[in-house]
Amino acid sequence: TVVVVGGGIGVAPVYPIARAYHELGNKVISIIGARDKDLVIWQDKMAAISDELILTTDNGSAGRKGFVTDPLREMLEAGEKLDLVLAIxxxxxxxxxxxxxxxxxxxTTASLNTIMVDGTGMCGGCRVMVGGENKFACVDGPEFDAHEVDFANLVMRQQMYKDQEALEYSCGGHCKCVEE
Ligand code: FES
Structure with a gap:
């Protein structure tokens, strides 16, 4: 039994993996989530290759209200035997x-392709600590043992340019604040 978890556009890369597990005869339980119903993608495609599909939205506008971890936790607490959880x-x-x-x-496997930028091993944007070692998601992954990923460090790295990004967005995303 494989549980695939797709959040937002993470549903797109999770789909071919879930389909492959399905075609190989595994039981596939899919949990897909988004902030709002308008941001849900590929629900029908995922349903077609899943034994069970659970949809969550943060605001309850579609599926059940809450986060993808809610039904996952319920399954685990109910003693359901899960062989693998894959999250993107x-x-x-x-x-x-x-x-x-x-x-x-x-x-549990986390596919860190959502943190990649150039995908060539050159920009360093996808650097992540896994099992105490520096890894590049695009070269060494993107799939990693999720329990070995230093998510606290990764979240901190992602916040590093928050102020600059806010400034960029405040200008309409075109960064014309500086005279050339
Ligand atoms: S995405 Fe740039 S180094 Fe991996």
Missing amino acids: GPVIMMKNVAATTKPFGVK
């Missing part, structure tokens, strides 16, 4: 999925 989505979502499964000892 925002870093904070993957962090929470890892924290949810860890006490239950369920093998």
